[in-house]
Amino acid sequence: MYAYTALGGPEVETFLDLPIPEPGPGQVLIRVRAAGVNPVDWKKRTGYRPAGAPVPEVPAVFGGEAAGVVERVGEGVTDLAPGDEVFGQTVTGGYAEYALLPAALTARRPPVVSFEDAATLPIAAATAHDALVQLDLPPGSTLLIIGAGGGVGVAAAQIARRHDLTVIGTASPAKKDFVESLEVVPVEYGEGVADRVRAAAPQGIDAILDLVGGDELETLAALLADRTKLVSAADRATVARLGGAPVERARTRAVLEQVAAWVADGLLNPRVVEVFTLAEARQALRRVEDGHARGKVVITVPA
Template structure:
């Protein structure tokens, strides 16, 4: 039956799910357009990207840490154009090209949609040198790398060990650490060693004998170990620290509770996004996009992310 045009509520296309589960719960639906709050702008989404946390949340594993309101629109990374502004948003104007990590206090109005309401604290102007697809690949992974490096106090002349150096977060971290003048050793599969060498990183293979391989490169130990891999990375790092060294992890709280280091949960930050953008536009940090999907195929984008294969971020074009 045709709808009465007079009764149609304006809506946008969005990916939603109404229960936890596999990627099969994701569907393309029509949802009400979001509205700007006092310190919120509405962004016309040009691209979003998939992060592992997206499907971890979708599966229900973070319920209690991040509550979900159904139907939920997933996604936190965004690049797009400001379409509406709130009552007090002097930082941004209609027409500004922005990117951001739009994490809110609960999971509901995410970025896999034509429009997203984004607090201004979550956004910054898009790096001029990036396409929208490239910009969407940066915020969560780039901020995680940037904030963990800041927390660790990485500085010129230090030796930094990065676990999962070719991954989404690790590939940003090695470049940021190099921009600070650090020597970087990175763990990765051998298939990614040439990629890391191209970033100025000394690669070492995962697996048995990792501690010995790193120690051969850094007999005096490493000043900072950054764990983006999980597993036994923190335990291995503890054997490799130089006196006064620091372990920082985004996966294992033992870095803080057992080794006096840091456990980092990434936060939205306009200032940090601006700093990242400056590094990108200066040519010090490159962005790699692995695959691009259309909005209607977001479930396939999630499935591709869940395989944990391939290099570069998975992006959804809206």
């Protein structure tokens, strides 16, 4: 298991040999086959936590989403059974051979969806789904995604295009071609970004999905007249102060089944761009923490 033993930087990360967790009521234990790597993983290591969430106990295993095979089920779980191939959000971290998942947030993996792709869906794709439901934009609207090159941005762009939205996305120059491959108009972030967005969308923008927060959110929010169409998955405090709202997560099995169905039908590509083994978990996390990953990074665990 790859874990952090205290709050801090990469120096507090290490491999640990911890007991296999036992599923409690409403939980399933899975043998992990793949785990998604997300920015929230390293942010939690530094002490970040969503509003109302408890301070994590350490040592804590990294990873909030995983796919694998059910080993055991806890009391009250009747709709999943040992041998089922599933994916979902984790109770214990996914950078491990075994992980606990809440049964209510666990869905069966469609056979045509790989474990690697399935492991990316509970956080990135589901967050993108929930954000676009919340924004509720009619076809023909223009959506600005702040930070279009990461996992949530990749999913949001594809879902938005499915709904006939025009999408503009901020990203680094190194990700320009990648963002264009998503049918997104790329805009380089940094000084002058507001002017570049205005040039890319001379008719204005109708909504903003923020995945970065901070100064860029502050700057670009000024382009939006209707702040009810401003949502952020990255900066709850700033978006609230600007008149917008955090992304409201549905956290249901139905959402997981929906995004998995899109992947199965070829309507959503999670864009898994780098795969690391569990032994390479440190390198996988650095790719995301350093901001260089295009699309999703996944850790695999041998069967």
